[in-house]
Amino acid sequence: MKNHEENHEYSRFSVYYVIDRNCNSDFSDDRVLSWQVNDDGSEADCSVRDCFTEDSLVIDGSIVRLQIKLRGFGSENPIFDYRNNSIIRGFYSFKGEKIEALLWDRTMTGFRDRSGIRIGLDLDRNGNIHFTEGSGEVFENALQPIVIDSVSFRIDSILNNGINIRGRRLQGDLIRHTSASVGDMVPRASGYYKQKFNLWKECSVNDIVALYFFEGDSKYHMEDNTLLSFMESIGLYYSRISLIGVNRKISGDPYTEIPVIEENLGWDGPMVRALHNHRDRELICIDSTGVIVCRGIPGNEMLNQFLNITGKNR
Numbered sequence: 001m002k003n004h005e006e007n008h009e010y011s012r013f014s015v016y017y018v019i020d021r022n023c024n025s026d027f028s029d030d031r032v033l034s035w036q037v038n039d040d041g042s043e044a045d046c047s048v049r050d051c052f053t054e055d056s057l058v059i060d061g062s063i064v065r066l067q068i069k070l071r072g073f074g075s076e077n078p079i080f081d082y083r084n085n086s087i088i089r090g091f092y093s094f095k096g097e098k099i100e101a102l103l104w105d106r107t108m109t110g111f112r113d114r115s116g117i118r119i120g121l122d123l124d125r126n127g128n129i130h131f132t133e134g135s136g137e138v139f140e141n142a143l144q145p146i147v148i149d150s151v152s153f154r155i156d157s158i159l160n161n162g163i164n165i166r167g168r169r170l171q172g173d174l175i176r177h178t179s180a181s182v183g184d185m186v187p188r189a190s191g192y193y194k195q196k197f198n199l200w201k202e203c204s205v206n207d208i209v210a211l212y213f214f215e216g217d218s219k220y221h222m223e224d225n226t227l228l229s230f231m232e233s234i235g236l237y238y239s240r241i242s243l244i245g246v247n248r249k250i251s252g253d254p255y256t257e258i259p260v261i262e263e264n265l266g267w268d269g270p271m272v273r274a275l276h277n278h279r280d281r282e283l284i285c286i287d288s289t290g291v292i293v294c295r296g297i298p299g300n301e302m303l304n305q306f307l308n309i310t311g312k313n314r
Helices: 201-205 218-222 225-234 270-274 300-310
Strands: 051-059 061-073 079-086 088-094 097-105 117-121 146-148 151-159 164-169 191-193 195-198 208-217 240-249 260-262 281-289 294-297
Touching: 061 088, 088 260, 117 146, 151 218, 191 270, 195 201, 201 208, 208 218, 208 225, 208 270, 218 240, 218 260, 225 281, 225 300, 240 270, 281 300, 294 300
Parallel strands: 208 240, 240 260
Antiparallel strands: 051 061, 061 079, 088 097, 097 117, 146 151, 151 164, 191 195, 208 281, 281 294
8 A cells, every 4th residue: 555644654655565463354453564675775666666575473373474575556467476484383402491492484495594594492481482683582594503591502404394403512612692682782792894893882982883784895885875875864863973884795895985894704703693683784773872773774764763762753
């Protein structure tokens, strides 16, 4: 649907969708959500370009994940595609104790691609898995080390559509795993570009620190118009802003215009793990006290979230 009521909270150009989650045939009590275009925060008119989204529903007590695409909105023959995949729920046996676990195959490859499998563990044993982005109970992909209490291990293979998992215990120091959701204090993290970088120190001398995670050509990503427009917009409200890139896998010519921490360790980089980066491109904004203000893909939707949380849109 378009913004038929001309609500100022929504774009006049984008298309939105609503799902009747409680199955009461009434859309007025369900959230209006945005489509995405190429994961870049562009206006999603869904006419010529493909719009897509991912969402989850609870059906008969089970979680079902949906992947939806739309093209040709407003035409006589719009194209609407969807795929779904249930999240596997089970238990991990650890020192005689059963810990609730969820495996979510985000890329819907039958659990063959470990980089697309998200893992949730009830680490505090309270009966719930906190699945908010950046949660300390969520491991963004099955390639990274999994931490339970004093043990770190890595998954080697996932067989039989996620039912059987083989792994191995990691030796050496425990890999720390803390929450990095919106509202959390950022964990201790450091890197290097020209000089040593300390995240806590950087926050103490700035109003906002923006960490931009990506991989590839640093110039291409750091000078992206959507990113720079976002930074310019928040610069209207804050004078001390620091933008720092974190490159998971380097390519292209050396880049020195904007600071970039070149971890070059893929999803195993210390900054990537500490901040729970799992999107291909992700911006995380942190205030001067070290609290995460918002995180997501730079664009209008994230800007609105930032302004709402910081109270700058009032």
